[in-house]
Amino acid sequence: MIWVIGAVAVWLGAWALNVWLARGPATRARALLVPALFGLSLLVLWEGIVRGLGVPSVILPAPSAIFERIIVSLPILWGDFVQTFLKGALSGYVLGVAAGIAVALIADASDFLRRGVMPVGNFMAALPIIGIAPIMVMWFGFDWESKAAVVVVMVFFPILVNTVGGLAATDRMQRDLMRTYAAGYLPTLLKLRLPAAMPFIFNGLKIATTLALIGAIVAEFFGSPVRGMGFRISTEVGRLALDMVWAEIVVAALAGSAFYGAIALIETRVTFWHPSQRRG
Amino acid sequence: MRRSIPVLTIVALILGLWYLGAWGMNRQWALDQAARAEVTLSEAEIFVDTMSQDRPKLPAPHQVAVELWDTVAMKSPTSRRSLLFHGWITLSATLAGFAIGAVAGMLLAVGIVHNRAMDMSVMPWAIASQTIPILAIAPMIIVVLNSVGVSGLLPKALISAYLSFFPVVVGMVKGLRAPDAMQLDLLRTYNASASQGFWKLRLPASLPYLFASLKIAIAASLVGAIVGELPTGAVRGLGARLLAGSYYGQTVQIWSALIGAAVLAGLMVGAIGLMERQVLKRMGMAR
Numbered sequence: 001m002i003w004v005i006g007a008v009a010v011w012l013g014a015w016a017l018n019v020w021l022a023r024g025p026a027t028r029a030r031a032l033l034v035p036a037l038f039g040l041s042l043l044v045l046w047e048g049i050v051r052g053l054g055v056p057s058v059i060l061p062a063p064s065a066i067f068e069r070i071i072v073s074l075p076i077l078w079g080d081f082v083q084t085f086l087k088g089a090l091s092g093y094v095l096g097v098a099a100g101i102a103v104a105l106i107a108d109a110s111d112f113l114r115r116g117v118m119p120v121g122n123f124m125a126a127l128p129i130i131g132i133a134p135i136m137v138m139w140f141g142f143d144w145e146s147k148a149a150v151v152v153v154m155v156f157f158p159i160l161v162n163t164v165g166g167l168a169a170t171d172r173m174q175r176d177l178m179r180t181y182a183a184g185y186l187p188t189l190l191k192l193r194l195p196a197a198m199p200f201i202f203n204g205l206k207i208a209t210t211l212a213l214i215g216a217i218v219a220e221f222f223g224s225p226v227r228g229m230g231f232r233i234s235t236e237v238g239r240l241a242l243d244m245v246w247a248e249i250v251v252a253a254l255a256g257s258a259f260y261g262a263i264a265l266i267e268t269r270v271t272f273w274h275p276s277q278r279r280g
Numbered sequence: 281m282r283r284s285i286p287v288l289t290i291v292a293l294i295l296g297l298w299y300l301g302a303w304g305m306n307r308q309w310a311l312d313q314a315a316r317a318e319v320t321l322s323e324a325e326i327f328v329d330t331m332s333q334d335r336p337k338l339p340a341p342h343q344v345a346v347e348l349w350d351t352v353a354m355k356s357p358t359s360r361r362s363l364l365f366h367g368w369i370t371l372s373a374t375l376a377g378f379a380i381g382a383v384a385g386m387l388l389a390v391g392i393v394h395n396r397a398m399d400m401s402v403m404p405w406a407i408a409s410q411t412i413p414i415l416a417i418a419p420m421i422i423v424v425l426n427s428v429g430v431s432g433l434l435p436k437a438l439i440s441a442y443l444s445f446f447p448v449v450v451g452m453v454k455g456l457r458a459p460d461a462m463q464l465d466l467l468r469t470y471n472a473s474a475s476q477g478f479w480k481l482r483l484p485a486s487l488p489y490l491f492a493s494l495k496i497a498i499a500a501s502l503v504g505a506i507v508g509e510l511p512t513g514a515v516r517g518l519g520a521r522l523l524a525g526s527y528y529g530q531t532v533q534i535w536s537a538l539i540g541a542a543v544l545a546g547l548m549v550g551a552i553g554l555m556e557r558q559v560l561k562r563m564g565m566a567r
Binding site: 031117128223230248261 | 283286287288289290291294305337396397399400401402403404405408410411412413414415416417419420423424427428495496499502503506507510511518522523525526529531534535537538541542545546549
């Protein structure tokens with residue numbers, strides 16, 4: 001019981017500290033400290049409740065047990081990461097993005113096509129495309145190629161819709177200016193319309209990062225070689241080894257956040273001129 | 281009419297590509313079968329065969345349509361062979377989860393807007409959680425709840441709720457903060473209380489944002505319900521149809537479940553869009 005009371009006390013203390021910190025002037029340090037404190041206090045609360053109430057590890061392992069498991073099984077986690085993220089998600093992401101932008105450029109060339117592609121693309125982007133996983137496993141086999149194929153289809157539509165929308169973002173005046181410079185289609189595209197579309201394209205790229213990882217993991221539930229994050233999660237769940245499952249989830253969370261962060265970083269470099277990137 | 285012609289053209293194009301794909305991908309099987317039976321087929325015979333195989337690599341659109349018609353219209357909705365039955369199982373979990381997630385999300389958003397400590401502590405985590413492949417935990421939730429004796433609708437609904445929760449929080453917070461300083465100042469000159477400010481200004485202003493995120497959330501919660509049906513080898517629901525189809529190589533069944541899920545998603549997003557238009561029109565905010 002002492003564990004539970006202690007943990008709740010720590011959590012309440014951290015919360016009180018956060019209330020006090022939030023009342024002060026908003027500095028960068030506080031903006032980082034407050035959420036970090038909140039997250040840490042949640043971990044302490046979790047640990048305390050699991051230990052204090054003796055929650056069996058088949059229901060909820062303690063954070064310390066998960067951390068231990070991560071340290072012990074680093075080689076397995078790394079192998080799964082390579083299989084699912086580097087081979088499945090990343091290659092699918094690159095192919096899907098390339099295909100989405102290419103089709104968007106084709107659709108953009110004609111007003112008729114654009115008006116047809118946009119509603120269909122929007123509709124497709126809202127569908128549970130993840131369901132094609134069993135079909136792709138059937139077509140491309142159990143290895144990472146089928147996961148990459150699922151990812152390609154999943155990221156294709158958000159990229160397509162955002163790129164087509166972004167290419168329409170320049171106004172008449174800007175395009176007329178390019179015409180007065182005697183710029184043809186290609187210079188206009190490269191120097192005016194693609195740069196102007198970049199904030200939209202990056203929006204699609206960021207949405208697609210999560211979709212890529214989800215697609216690669218869920219596709220492994222439908223069959224996979226004996227490695228990969230989705231495979232490990234589904235088999236270890238079957239053996240009720242939940243600390244291993246949580247270890248995979250931590251890896252997935254880190255990989256997902258790092259992937260998103262990397263795209264966001266490139267975005268600030270590429271679209272530094274956009275109002276949303278302005279600081280201070 | 282001017283708006284539907286381009287869309288119909290694209291749809292026709294996709295259907296055409298689908299037929300072409302069915303012909304290309306099923307051809308090899310037709311040829312193999314013919315070689316085994318030691319007969320030679322003309323191109324026309326091959327074409328006919330690729331359009332009517334039992335377990336094609338890619339079923340032709342009309343095969344899926346026939347399967348859909350058989351399992352939706354020709355079977356009683358309570359039968360296990362009816363797609364309506366499976367669709368309803370998934371739909372009920374989706375709607376229950378969506379309701380839980382949307383209500384919880386709105387409540388958290390109100391808390392975040394009105395409490396600065398909560399804003400600074402929770403909001404970064406809510407945003408960061410968007411970058412995490414949350415669906416990875418679905419099997420664990422199902423199995424853990426199963427081991428403590430909870431099964432059926434609730435575990436799936438919880439996954440759906442979790443997936444629809446964060447889009448609603450993020451959208452609603454943005455919406456509640458949409459009124460600008462001028463409008464807030466005007467309310468202050470009226471000596472309005474905090475709760476009046478909430479009910480008369482912030483809440484109405486947040487509705488367009490709320491509806492936009494509800495559309496994302498309901499599509500996400502359908503995905504959650506479908507994935508929630510995979511890990512326990514469930515026998516009911518659209519996800520179970522997908523899984524069973526992939527075990528037994530029943531491609532036509534997979535495709536019909538897929539189309540069923542797509543129609544379900546389309547209907548639900550459409551229903552929210554309809555609600556959005558009605559509500560915004562009544563409030564005089566329709567575009």
